Amino acid sequence: MTERNENARIGLWLIGARGSVATCTAYGLAGLVDGLLEPVGLVTAREPFAALDLVEYDQFVLGGHDVCTRELTRSAGELVAHGILKPDLVTSCSARAAAFESNIRPGILDDADVGFADVDPDSMRLGSLAPLERIEALRADFDDFEERHGLERTIVVNVASTEVVREPREEWTSLELFESALQAGESQPASTLYAYAALASGRPYVNFTPGLGASIPALAELAQRSKLPYCGNDAKTGETLVKTVLAPLFVARNLRVLAWQGYNMLGNRDGEVLADPLHRQAKLKSKNDALRKLLGDPDVHTHVGIDYVPSLQDWKTAWDFIHFEGFLGAKMSLQFTWMGSDSALAAPLVIDLARLAEFSARRGEHGAMKHTSSFFKSPIAGGTHDFHEQMRELLTYVERHRRR
Ligand SMILES: NC(=O)c1ccc[n+]([C@@H]2O[C@H](COP(=O)([O-])OP(=O)(O)OC[C@H]3O[C@@H](n4cnc5c(N)ncnc54)[C@H](O)[C@@H]3O)[C@@H](O)[C@H]2O)c1
Incomplete structure (x- = not known):
């Protein structure tokens, strides 16, 4: 199915849901839906992207995981104090923000993370489970979210804190080895478990952070097996x-x-x-x-x-x-x-990438989304880092897939 169903509701699941980028995404999206903001900074709001039949802002339903207990209103308050979010916008969009907050679930801590001041005890508990049990818990959250809101599909975007760097491991080189390691209960970076949970359950995955996420060959194979699009790593914003x-x-x-x-x-x-x-x-x-x-x-x-x-x-x-x-x-x-x-530069790109990932998934495209390389510091699909060439690639994609 490639035609957009105007009545369909699409999930946008943010890992790191209580952070600054997620908070700006949530209030930004609410402001766009309510006509309180202009889509400044959104690449897909400029021409020729109207030709693509991308999902509209009001079709998105927000949910997410986080490992801390900070309330969204507190994250928003910090951003107001920093001069990023306007107090009027926060007040006007409080109901939409509360709806997002009600869809936030405890995430899984990364094994290497220690010392979060406000860590959610449920995330500590989830973090102590075997890797396959953690993946199951994440999938159950995605399924429940889709069911409760009658969603057509969900795009998972990782905007969680930057993970520690690990030495490359052999089990990351193929899906078979990775799945054997999961079976054996070997600990894995949280970002790879989130990416696995998303891709194994039919959800496109966007890695906005420098963490490994879906960038290891094992998960590239999983995306191919699941016939899903994915992209990353580390958004290029400044x-x-x-x-x-x-x-x-x-x-x-x-x-x-x-x-x-x-x-x-x-x-x-x-x-x-x-x-x-x-x-x-x-x-x-x-x-x-x-x-x-x-x-x-x-x-x-x-x-x-x-x-x-x-x-x-x-x-x-x-x-x-x-x-x-x-x-x-x-x-x-x-x-x-x-x-x-940082957050005002990043948030519109989260929305852009969610729209582009939804479009790719709807068209049945799978594998690394090469046309999104202009959005990333380390494009998973490789290719040039030259921003001008990357933009040409994106515009060529739009030209190829424009509505006739
Ligand atoms: N702002 C930018 O311009 C920009 C650009 C590129 C990449 N990024 C990346 O985006 C990410 C978010 O940035 P931010 O400014 O919002 O940071 P932030 O610290 O405000 O938010 C990160 C959130 O992730 C949560 N988190 C940490 N570990 C988690 C886990 N295992 N599972 C679920 N949630 C977890 C934290 O509790 C926190 O609420 C960072 O990795 C950053 O490097 C930001």
């Missing part, structure tokens, strides 16, 4: 977005980049998590890989520093210094600074 716009300029003009230094300051909870070196590693990897591949120089001197600066709150600030060489050996530099509200 400094890396600018990098992947700028780097092609140096390549095009044959200017030699000698060094590309970046320094990021984050003040939100994500910044607090990234203050831990093991969590930070995942973010640094996706940032550095993109630049090296774009410049075609695996040895280019590049370094990204990330520091947690609480007073900045959600206003992530980045400074980049690019040292480069031109004709005659002349050495020059370019510097830029970027100050963006």
Whole structure:
């Protein structure tokens, strides 16, 4: 079935439902449905995406998992205090926010996560179950959500805290090995269990975070077996977005980049998590890989520093210094600074990706959604990091699938 049923209701399930990105997504979507917001920052709201017959904002029903007990109104209050959410919007959309809150269920803690201040005791209990039992619990939540709301399908989007980086494991290389490891009760990163639960139960999966999620070959195989689309990893919203716009300029003009230094300051909870070196590693990897591949120089001197600066709150600030060489050996530099509200940049992309994943699923597409690479720092489908080329790929997809 490729025609959109205007009366169908579509689930948007957010893992990390009480976090800043999820909260901005929920209030943002409510504001769009109620006509209180313009769709600024939503890629799919611009032309030519109207030609795609994407699911409308008011068709989405929100639900999600989280491992903490922070109420959504508290997350919203923090974002109001940070100057991201407008108090009027929060007041006007309180009923829709309460409906979302009633669909939030305890998630599964990652084994490597310790020390969450407000951890949900139910998540602690779920986290102590065998991996297959955890997957069963997640699936039961998805099923119950769909049943209660009469949903046609649910898109699962992971916007949970950045996970620690793990050494690659052999069992991730094939579905058979991964499923044997699950049977044997071997512990796995929470993001892979969420992705497994979604893909094994017929739900497309979007990995908005740098965590492994569906990016391991075992889960690529599962997506193929289940005939489902998936995409990720780590949304490209700020400094890396600018990098992947700028780097092609140096390549095009044959200017030699000698060094590309970046320094990021984050003040939100994500910044607090990234203050831990093991969590930070995942973010640094996706940032550095993109630049090296774009410049075609695996040895280019590049370094990204990330520091947690609480007073900045959600206003992530980045400074980049690019040292480069031109004709005659002349050495020059370019510097830029970027100050963006992390969550306000991320939330519209969550909605875009949910709309695009729903469209792909409706058309019966399966595998990594290559056309969404412009949204990610480490596109699962591989390919170029050049933002301009990635956008061309997306627009070509739209052209190919436009309503006739
Ligand atoms: N904001 C951006 O511009 C941006 C860009 C790219 C990626 N991201 C990623 O999005 C994610 C969310 O960012 P945020 O600013 O909303 O962070 P946040 O800390 O405000 O929210 C994360 C939420 O995830 C929950 N969580 C942690 N472990 C979980 C688990 N195992 N299961 C379910 N929930 C869990 C936390 O309790 C928290 O409520 C981060 O991984 C971040 O790196 C954000």
